[in-house]
Amino acid sequence: MNVNLSTAILREKDAAFHFHPFTDNGALKLDERRIIVRADGVWLWDSEGNRILDGMAGLWCVNVGHGRPEIIDAVRSQMSELSYYNTFFKTSHQPVIELSEMLVDLAPPQFEMVFYGTSGSDGNDTVLRMVRTYWAMMGKPEKQVIISRHNAYHGSSMVGAALGGMSGMHEQAGTIPGIEHIAQPYWLADPSGMTPDEFGIHAARALEAKIDEIGGDKIAAFIAEPIQGAGGVIIPPDSYWPEVKRILKDRDILFVSDEVICGFGRTGNWFGCETFDTEPDLMTTAKGLTSGYVPLGAVMVSKEIAEVFRIPGNEFNHGYTYSGHPVSCAAAIANLKIIKKEKLVSRVADDIGPYLQKKWRQLADHPLIGEAVMTGLMGALELVPDKKSPSRRFENEGAAGTIARDFSFKSGLIMRAVRDRLILSPPLTLSHEEADTLIRIARKTLDDTHHALIKQELMKA
Numbered sequence: 376m377n378v379n380l381s382t383a384i385l386r387e388k389d390a391a392f393h394f395h396p397f398t399d400n401g402a403l404k405l406d407e408r409r410i411i412v413r414a415d416g417v418w419l420w421d422s423e424g425n426r427i428l429d430g431m432a433g434l435w436c437v438n439v440g441h442g443r444p445e446i447i448d449a450v451r452s453q454m455s456e457l458s459y460y461n462t463f464f465k466t467s468h469q470p471v472i473e474l475s476e477m478l479v480d481l482a483p484p485q486f487e488m489v490f491y492g493t494s495g496s497d498g499n500d501t502v503l504r505m506v507r508t509y510w511a512m513m514g515k516p517e518k519q520v521i522i523s524r525h526n527a528y529h530g531s532s533m534v535g536a537a538l539g540g541m542s543g544m545h546e547q548a549g550t551i552p553g554i555e556h557i558a559q560p561y562w563l564a565d566p567s568g569m570t571p572d573e574f575g576i577h578a579a580r581a582l583e584a585k586i587d588e589i590g591g592d593k594i595a596a597f598i599a600e601p602i603q604g605a606g607g608v609i610i611p612p613d614s615y616w617p618e619v620k621r622i623l624k625d626r627d628i629l630f631v632s633d634e635v636i637c638g639f640g641r642t643g644n645w646f647g648c649e650t651f652d653t654e655p656d657l658m659t660t661a662k663g664l665t666s667g668y669v670p671l672g673a674v675m676v677s678k679e680i681a682e683v684f685r686i687p688g689n690e691f692n693h694g695y696t697y698s699g700h701p702v703s704c705a706a707a708i709a710n711l712k713i714i715k716k717e718k719l720v721s722r723v724a725d726d727i728g729p730y731l732q733k734k735w736r737q738l739a740d741h742p743l744i745g746e747a748v749m750t751g752l753m754g755a756l757e758l759v760p761d762k763k764s765p766s767r768r769f770e771n772e773g774a775a776g777t778i779a780r781d782f783s784f785k786s787g788l789i790m791r792a793v794r795d796r797l798i799l800s801p802p803l804t805l806s807h808e809e810a811d812t813l814i815r816i817a818r819k820t821l822d823d824t825h826h827a828l829i830k831q832e833l834m835k836a
């Protein structure tokens with residue numbers, strides 16, 4: 376490959392041939408296209424020599440940071456030993472066996488088996504087919520409905536989009552029957568004046584009401600992210616998950632924790648369900664499983680479900696060409712070894728997590744900020760037009776968020792904007808010094824955005 380093409384030529388070819396995902400391709404200007412050329416640790420470099428702090432760990436996935444030789448070496452040696460073989464033909468291989476045992480050891484005690492794909496999206500396809508098939512095998516084929524939440528993100532495949540709660544995705548051929556949505560636990564956006572704890576209970580009871588409305592005998596499962604990620608890092612009030620747990624306890628339905636972001640240390644435990652003390656029957660994982668070096672997804676299956684699929688005759692007619700890909704498994708093993716060796720999970724709980732959270736929450740003193748929240752290393756800043764009534768939104772929703780995101784990028788920090796919420800999810804290896812840099816750029820971003828919004832008369836001075 377010719378890596379010496381000039382930035383201008385690369386941008387033109389990118390515009391000509393490359394269909395970007397989740398992008399208004401027609402509106403994307405040539406000079407807005409950044410060519411990323413190199414990455415190391417928490418840093419990225421673009422083709423014009425700018426160094427940028429990767430505050431999103433790629434897309435929430437590069438938990439151990441970029442460029443780790445342990446993973447690169449593991450991938451290289453697996454490639455030369457056995458670059459590919461399938462797991463359909465009564466065949467297996469050491470990396471998939473080793474990784475499965477590792478994952479079952481790391482996961483909460485109810486988990487017993489692992490089913491592989493290559494992403495979070497296909498993992499949730501597996502989940503939907505698995506829960507419906509499980510109930511059919513249990514002699515309850517009428518249990519088909521899956522309850523999810525508004526604003527959830529469960530991937531971009533047909534099932535992922537339908538399970539998710541993004542209306543824009545539903546509008547583009549993204550619904551399938553038998554999926555219902557309830558409210559999300561987004562306290563700040565609720566104008567009713569409830570306290571966070573009251574609101575958390577209220578939001579949880581939407582689940583109870585939906586179960587009663589449809590009938591528990593028709594419901595297969597409830598699926599949720601411990602913290603909604605792509606929806607804007609919506610951290611539920613403390614009262615939410617205990618109430619959901621109470622509701623799920625008496626009901627004969629399965630709980631799926633979508634741990635694609637929260638898994639592998641992001642919230643200060645190995646899995647988000649541990650941070651919020653829930654008891655899932657299935658967990659979807661991907662992203663941080665390999666820190667994004669190569670694609671891999673894994674669905675963790677509880678003993679209760681595994682036992683049914685272990686009954687001779689109960690074959691699951693499902694699988695992917697790359698289920699348990701040996702190279703991906705080798706990368707995951709090396710990645711998990713780094714997380715263990717460098718104690719990154721407890722580092723998030725006891726060291727860099729609290730360190731960054733304290734400084735991040737102090738950003739709440741800024742005139743533009745209605746809320747500054749962070750759990751583990753997953754944070755959000757809500758930009759609001761009037762700090763005194765933070766549930767009020769900007770009239771032109773999303774404009775302030777986009778302005779802020781662009782300032783941040785220009786100043787050397789990648790934050791993402793969801794509506795008017797800036798979100799952050801840096802590598803778990805972030806140093807204290809890098810955290811200081813991050814906060815400095817975040818504050819400058821808020822100042823720059825504040826001035827721009829006043830100048831454009833989008834908010835009052």
Ligand SMILES: *Cc1c(COP(=O)(O)O)cnc(C)c1O
Pocket residue numbers: 493494495496497528529530531535600604605633634635636661662
């Ligand atoms: C990213 C994400 C997915 C989809 O994963 P892909 O690997 O992009 O298919 C599913 N669930 C959650 C919570 C995610 O954040």
